[in-house]
Amino acid sequence: MKTIVFAIGLVVAACGIAEAAGTYIAIGTPLDGYQFSRSKIHAANVNSRPDFPGLRPVALELLEDALKRKMPKKVGSSRQIAHAKITEYAITSNPGKRGHMRGIMAEALFIEKNPRWGYVSNPTASQHDVYARIPGRKPPYNGQIKTHVSGNPAIYANDMWKDRLSNHFLVPDDHVGSLKEYLSNQIREHEAAGRMSDAINTRKQFSRVTPLGFTSADINSHINLAARAATRERNASYVSLGAATAMAFGPEVWDMLQSGSVTSMSAMRMMHAGSVIATERAATHMLEKYKTGALRGSFRGSLFTGTVILLADTAFSVYEHGGESAFGNQSFYINLGGSIGAFALGTTVGLPTVVVVTTYTGSPLAGTLSGLLIGGAVGTAGYVGGRATTQKAIEMLRPEFVQETESKEIKKALTGIQNSISELQKT
Numbered sequence: 001m002k003t004i005v006f007a008i009g010l011v012v013a014a015c016g017i018a019e020a021a022g023t024y025i026a027i028g029t030p031l032d033g034y035q036f037s038r039s040k041i042h043a044a045n046v047n048s049r050p051d052f053p054g055l056r057p058v059a060l061e062l063l064e065d066a067l068k069r070k071m072p073k074k075v076g077s078s079r080q081i082a083h084a085k086i087t088e089y090a091i092t093s094n095p096g097k098r099g100h101m102r103g104i105m106a107e108a109l110f111i112e113k114n115p116r117w118g119y120v121s122n123p124t125a126s127q128h129d130v131y132a133r134i135p136g137r138k139p140p141y142n143g144q145i146k147t148h149v150s151g152n153p154a155i156y157a158n159d160m161w162k163d164r165l166s167n168h169f170l171v172p173d174d175h176v177g178s179l180k181e182y183l184s185n186q187i188r189e190h191e192a193a194g195r196m197s198d199a200i201n202t203r204k205q206f207s208r209v210t211p212l213g214f215t216s217a218d219i220n221s222h223i224n225l226a227a228r229a230a231t232r233e234r235n236a237s238y239v240s241l242g243a244a245t246a247m248a249f250g251p252e253v254w255d256m257l258q259s260g261s262v263t264s265m266s267a268m269r270m271m272h273a274g275s276v277i278a279t280e281r282a283a284t285h286m287l288e289k290y291k292t293g294a295l296r297g298s299f300r301g302s303l304f305t306g307t308v309i310l311l312a313d314t315a316f317s318v319y320e321h322g323g324e325s326a327f328g329n330q331s332f333y334i335n336l337g338g339s340i341g342a343f344a345l346g347t348t349v350g351l352p353t354v355v356v357v358t359t360y361t362g363s364p365l366a367g368t369l370s371g372l373l374i375g376g377a378v379g380t381a382g383y384v385g386g387r388a389t390t391q392k393a394i395e396m397l398r399p400e401f402v403q404e405t406e407s408k409e410i411k412k413a414l415t416g417i418q419n420s421i422s423e424l425q426k427t
Contacts, residue, residue, distance in 0.1 A: 044132055048118025050111060055292065056233075058112075059225040060086070063101075066108040070123045079292065083230040090227035099149060105223045106147045106212060110170065113213050117143070127165040143168035145212065147219060151175040153182035160205045169208040172216040180209055232352075236296040237284045239347055240305050242375020243382075244280035247313055247342040248273035250383035251335065272316040279312040280305065306343045313339045334390050341386020342379040 050065045052058070064082045067075045075081045089101045107129050111117055117132045120142070131140035144166035148155050151172075156179045160169050171179060183206045190199035246253075251269065283305040287295050295301035317335055 044116060044118030048121070048131075049115075050108065053292075055295075057225060057229045059222040060229040062108040062112055063105055063223065063226045066104045066119075069119055070104050070107075072123060083234065086223075086227050086230045087234065089223060090231065095149075099147075101223060102147045102149070102219055103145065105226075106145050106172070106219050109214060109219065109222060110143075110145060110212055127163045129166075130170075142166040143170050143210070145170045147172055147212075147216065148175070149216070151178060151216065153179040157182055157186070157205070160208065164205075167208065168210040169205070170210050170212045172214065172219065173211040174215045174217070176209060176211045180206065183209070233293070233296045236301065236347075237288070239375035240280055240284060240302070240343075241277070242373065242377075243343045243345075243347055243379035244277055244309055245376050246379025246383055247309065247339050248276040250338050250342055250380065250387075253380055253383065272313075272320070275316060276309060276313050279309050283308045302347045306347065309343060310339060330391075334387050337390025337393075338383040338387035341382035341384075341389070343382070345378055345382030345385070347375070 050062055052061055052065075055061075056064075060083075063086055064079060067082045067085055068077060071085075075085065085101075089098060092098060107119070111119065111130060114130075114132075117130050120128045120131050120140075127144060128140075128142040129145045130143045134141050142165070144163055146156060146159050146169070151174065153175075156169075156171060156175065183202055187199050187202045187206065190196070190202060284296075287293060287301050287304065295304065314336060317332055317339075
């Protein structure tokens with residue numbers, strides 16, 4: 001029992017690497033304190049605020065919720081379609097699609113940072129993106145959000161002149177300075193030429209310019225975080241299947257490396273391998289059904305799958321090594337170390353690698369195939385490395401244990417030889 005608890009602890013430590021990448025850090029300064037106090041703003045309707053189930057990374061839930069609101073016909077209430085579009089952003093080179101997703105992410109981040117603001121009811125509204133309520137003012141207090149990649153102030157200024165109705169024209173913090181400088185120059189030019197009406201109108205535009213509370217780089221960072229999380233969740237089951245396959249056939253791979261030849265699997269080995277793979281499929285199915293599949297690709301999901309598979313693998317290993325006597329057998333611990341290495345390395349290295357492959361190739365199918373292949377290849381390397389590391393650790397920490405095991409193996413071999421000689425003498 002202590003061995004299994006220790007093994008689970010190692011799986012926890014190894015799988016913890018994958019979770020760190022999903023940590024969300026809030027950014028920006030709420031707009032409520034930018035021009036007027038919080039007391040002057042009424043909270044937006046709760047239905048216009050993002051829905052946070054709290055099951056996935058915040059960046060992914062933010063963007064998923066925003067896509068459902070902004071694309072009611074194309075996305076609707078489908079999480080799968082929303083995640084597919086988020087994953088598509090990571091692999092597309094189309095500037096229009098990337099720009100559109102940036103704008104949606106900017107709106108989601110702004111509303112998340114400003115709890116009294118919400119989305120406008122019309123998802124296709126041309127002039128307004130977000131709103132708040134002010135006492136004594138019947139019309140909503142609106143804001144329009146723009147996030148041009150280039151940060152070109154002339155493009156922003158042109159947008160302002162076309163869409164003049166929103167109270168705030170919100171742009172990334174790193175684009176505010178250049179836009180204000182551009183408008184200031186225009187004001188001076190109008191005044192110098194005596195175009196006072198144009199100067200007054202430009203001053204009105206200048207007063208609308210407001211920082212979002214985060215930079216253009218922050219927007220990109222959060223989209224990329226959401227895309228990685230969506231891709232990781234999609235391909236997690238393929239990676240875990242590849243890693244489980246490495247665990248199942250790891251002993252055969254090890255024997256092949258040691259002997260240099262392929263030997264046929266015994267019936268017990270085949271049952272062992274089949275049980276490991278079947279257990280992985282059952283655990284994956286449970287994760288897909290539990291909490292809308294949010295645990296797939298997460299630390300908790302990897303921990304659950306790894307623990308269940310490890311228990312099945314250990315149970316067969318205990319039986320193969322003679323029941324209770326397995327805990328006094330060096331080979332049992334070495335195989336256990338290999339199994340832990342196979343799944344832990346297969347998932348923690350395999351999942352991030354699949355995200356990179358999917359992004360680089362621009363193909364979800366490549367992500368699926370790479371999940372199986374990378375999970376299997378890295379898992380096999382983890383099995384071999386886990387065996388070798390465990391053996392070295394035992395030799396260093398418990399040399400007497402190694403001697404005892406070797407003595408038992410020598411006695412077993414001698415007994416076998418003596419039995420063989422006895423059989424020959426009988427004939």
